[in-house]
Amino acid sequence: MSNKWPRLDYLSWRETCSALHLYLQVVGKYRLAHTPWLNHSWNATFYVTPSGLTSSPIPDGPGIEIVFDFHEHSVIGSNGDGHRASFALGTSTVAEFHANFARLVSQLGGRPVFHGQPNEVADPVPFDEDHRERSYDREAVRNFHQALMAIDRVFKAFRTSFIGKSSPVHLFWGSFDLAVTRFSGRQAPVHPGGIPALPDNVAQEAYDREVSSAGFWPGGGGIDYPAFYAYAYPAPSDFRAASVQPDAAFWHEGLSEFIVPYEAVQTAADPDEALMAFLVSTYEAAADLGHWDRDQLECTHGQRGKVRELNAKVPEKAASSVSEEVEREDGASKGRYRIVVEGVEAEMTYSRAGTQLIIIDHTDVPAALRGRKVGERLVRQAVEDARREGVFIIPLCPFAKAQIERHPEWQDVLRK
Incomplete structure (x- = not known):
């Protein structure tokens, strides 16, 4: 598996990106039509592979798998009887792709019957009526795939530290994003719907539980550059004001999500660490401000060749944090706690x-210390000092506010 993080320029391959998005919708809708519904539309997604993207086996005919091979630039179908069929990816129209794909499914013993119009795109045109020719940039597609491989690796590593309900790392063909989602276990308010060309009941089923979700877009949909996103549904109070990492991350008012440009991760000294910092910090903001039961939902990061230790929820390195002293620098008007x-x-x-x-x-906890209860130590020390000195606390910082709300025994120091 490649560890490289290629440069991506959305504007230079926008036409190819749009074409690939629609091609994936054609195949995704075929999978959706032939698989039983799985919560949050998980029955219809794609998965990253060393060669490209796969549908996984689809229960149609003898069983059919569809692969977008981004090395050979072809769509390859195989079935449970050992037969294969394929056609090339290149400059084409969506209508031509749709016809080629229908023939491929028929050759493999399947039934190419599925909904024939795109979702989650502006001004959708039925697949078999979309005759506008679209270019296909092979090098850009290879770079996109290489980026997906790197992102998939980090997303999967992030997923290992959560023992509650979590999605697979998968690509949604509607919004064209690679995503991973964590769940609090609690029911969420009914989603208002209103997503372009997507039935409201699909959106409402997708968001019927509280989530903290992160993902990657190659570009489009309000931003003209590839980016990582993170959001919570429902978004807790003060979520947008949370301190997140890396420094290039910001709250996008138009999207109501945290965003960090792909370029900021790709050019970082350690791209894996930069992306992990974004995933962890945005999740922690959602979980703390949303009062998730983190002790019950989290576990140690997965290690290669090592069985997870039962009830070991804090990384081993965290043991050193509890022995360090919290220092206080107190001035006439300002001060700080540091560890x-x-x-x-x-x-x-x-x-x-x-x-x-x-x-x-x-509160600022660097990525290297996240998940080790260092921030909690700082807040605890402030609470203990406030009691001893007979003063009260107003926690304007969202992190400190969430910590005090999670610990009722600390709330005696709050100003009423």
Whole structure:
């Protein structure tokens, strides 16, 4: 498996990207029509492979698998009887792709019967009526696949530290994004729907449970560059104000999601670490502000060749964090708490509002220390000091606020 993170330029391959999106919709709709419904539309997605994307086996005829091979630039079908059929990917129209695919399915003993119009795109045109020729940039497709391989690897590593319900790492052909989703286990408010060319009941079924979701878009849909996204549904109060990593990450008002450009990850000293920091920090913001039962939902990161230890929810390295001292730098109007673990500093800052009140305004825990309860240590120390000094706390910082809300025994220091 390649560890390379290629450069991606959405504007230079936008036409090919749009074509590939629609081709995946054709095949995805075939899979959707022939598989039993699985929660959150998981029965219709694609999965990254070393050669491209696969549908996995579809229960039609003798059983059919469809692969988009981005090395050979072809669509390859195989069935349970050992037969194969294929056709080339290249400059074409959606109508031609649709006809070629229908023939391939028939050759493999399947029934090419499925809904014939795209979803989640503006001004959808039925597949068999879309005769506009679209280019196919082979090099751009190879780079896209190489990026998917790298992203898939990090997403899967991130998934290992969650023992609650989690989605596979899979590609949705409607929104054309590779995604991974975590669930709190609680029911969510009914989704309002309104997604273009997508039935409301599909959106409502997809979001019937509380989620923290992250993914990757190659571009389009409101942004003209490839990017990673993260959102929570329903979004907790103050979620948009949460401190997330890496530094290039930001809250996109138009999308109501956190975004970090792919380029910021790709050019980082350690792209895997930069992406993991985004995944972890946005999840922690959603889970803490949403009052998820993290102790019951999380576990240690998976290790190669090693069985997960039961009830071991905190990474082994976290043991060093509990032995480190929290230091306080207190001034007349401002101050901060800091802790240094293995040479990495985390801090929480505050301001004084008179002699009886401090306002916690920011917490910064670097990616290397996330998941090790370092931020919790900082808040706990502030609570203990407030009790000893007879002062109250206003936690304006979303992280500190969430921590105090998770610990009812700390709430005696809150200003009523």
